[in-house]
Amino acid sequence: MPLTDIAIRNAKPRDKQYKLADSGGLYLLITPPGGKLWRLKFRVSGRERKLAIGSYPEIGLSEARKRRDEARESLAMGKDPAREKQRDKIRARLQAENTFAGIAAEYCEKRKRDGHKAWAPATAVRSEYLVGLLNKSIGHMPISEIEPADVLAAIRKVEAKGNLESARRMQQLASAVFRHAVATARLASDPTRDLRGALTAPKVTHYAAITDPKGVGDLLRAIDGYEGQGITKFALQLAPHVFVRPGELRHAEWAEIDFEATVWAIPASRTKMRRVHHVPLSRQAVELLQQVHAITGPSGYVFPSLRTRLRPMSENTLNAGLRRLGYASDEMTAHGFRAMASTLLNESGKWSPDAIERALAHGESNKVRAAYHRGAHWNERVDMAQWWSDHLDMLRDGAEILPFQRKPAQG
Structure with a gap:
């Protein structure tokens, strides 16, 4: 019943x-x-x-x-x-497990240990920060249920604050996470593919740099007269001679410096192109490094943080030093030492463009050509490094250049 x-x-x-x-x-x-x-x-x-x-x-x-x-x-x-x-x-x-936040974390971990394509530490920190902003809006959602409008709404919050470059990067990261989900059979297609052109394109700006000889001489004399922290002064003095990326300079370690061979080998994990970058050291660069070695050597970071030797110098230290010398952010930046070297080395007419590009560690899309250039231009790069340091000394000490007048610090 x-x-x-x-x-x-x-x-x-x-x-x-x-x-x-x-x-x-x-x-x-x-x-x-x-x-x-x-x-x-x-x-x-x-x-x-x-x-x-x-x-x-x-x-x-x-x-x-x-x-x-x-x-x-x-x-x-x-x-x-x-x-x-x-x-x-x-x-x-x-x-429930395959939320956007879960798959995004998985993707970030993969990129941090992705062989020669692995993110540099700074890139990883920046990317995980932007993923965190996305997670506030869509992190809890199952990735298969996220629609283009959900992603766009999350990114618009950042775009509305005027952070156009961050918004653009967030869209790229979201797309990468979705493509990772597709590749691992957890999603049919990338929903952000229809968002191309939806965001306001950021204005392309170049790092401010001094590239005229007289201005370079003024800057070098200003750096020699720097009255702030001694380690910061050494970093500012070395930067124009080696013209590496600021992050590579800040994270330099004594184990990478070969004083006998006068070479600095920046490991692939820290370079933008994800390959070892060898920097020939001029006599002037070696002398500066030897002075720093007496203070921060023989191991660890060449330019450690003022608070602890376990961390490198802060990413804002060099730019703050330039501001202290009176150079505004639209006049000179730590990254600007690269543009300074590129401009004046090319204008000298003494060095092949390929040797200059190799010195700047710019990418070469043709792998065979890249391998050839690494070997073929090394001797030229060694000669160029010494010529460049000598040229910087001449600009700093040149009789035709008036003594530097210190600008008042801004703010």
């Missing part, structure tokens, strides 16, 4: 569990503690199986019968309802 709501409500627990049958294999299991659990008994290939439907009163009689009928429809189609339920649980768990 089919069950009724009154019979279910009046069912009392006993010393042992017992069943109240409904129909079509559905029954209610009454447990000694008083639990009332819906179960469905069925057969698959002659073997008896059971399906847990839920508990009463959370699932009422009519809902239990509805789920019984759905399970029997699955049986009619040759499916095992119990196994389908297990699969649904797995799919739900995977969907």
Whole structure:
């Protein structure tokens, strides 16, 4: 006889569990503690199986019968309802795990240890910060449910603050995360592909740099007269001679400096092109490094943080030093030493453009050509490094250049 709501409500627990049958294999299991659990008994290939439907009163009689009928429809189609339920649980768990935040974290970890393509530490920090901004809006969402409008709304919050470059980078990172999900069979396609052109393009700006000879001489004399922290002064003095990227200079370690061979080998993990960059050291560069070695050597960072030798100099230190000397951010930057060298070395006409490009560690798309240039231009680069340092000394000491007049510090 089919069950009724009154019979279910009046069912009392006993010393042992017992069943109240409904129909079509559905029954209610009454447990000694008083639990009332819906179960469905069925057969698959002659073997008896059971399906847990839920508990009463959370699932009422009519809902239990509805789920019984759905399970029997699955049986009619040759499916095992119990196994389908297990699969649904797995799919739900995977969907919960495969949130944007989870897959983004997985992608970031992959990029940090991605062989020669691995992110530099600074890039990793910046990228994880921007992913964190995305996570505030879409991090909790299953990646398969995210639509273009969701991503755009998250990025617009950053764009609205005028951070156009950050917004552009966020869109690139979001797309990379989605493509990673596609590649790992957790998503059908990248929803950001339709967002191209949706953001305001940031204005391309170049790092401010002094590139006229007289201005260079003024700057070098200003640096020699720097009255701030001694380590900062040494870094500012070395920067024009080696003209590496500021991050590479700040993270320099004594283990990378070979005084005997007069070479600084920057490891691939810290270079933009993800390959070892050898920097020939001029006599002047070696002398500066020897002075620093007496202070911060023989191990660890060449230019450590003022607070702890376990960390490198802050990324703002060099630019702050230039501001202290009176150079505004639109006049000279730490990155500007590279443009200074590139401009004056090319204008000298003494060195091949390829040797200058290699010295700047710019990328070469042709791998065979890149390998050739590494070897073919080394001797020229060694000569160029010494000529450049001598030229900087001449600009600093040149009789035709008036003594430097210190600018007042801004702010």
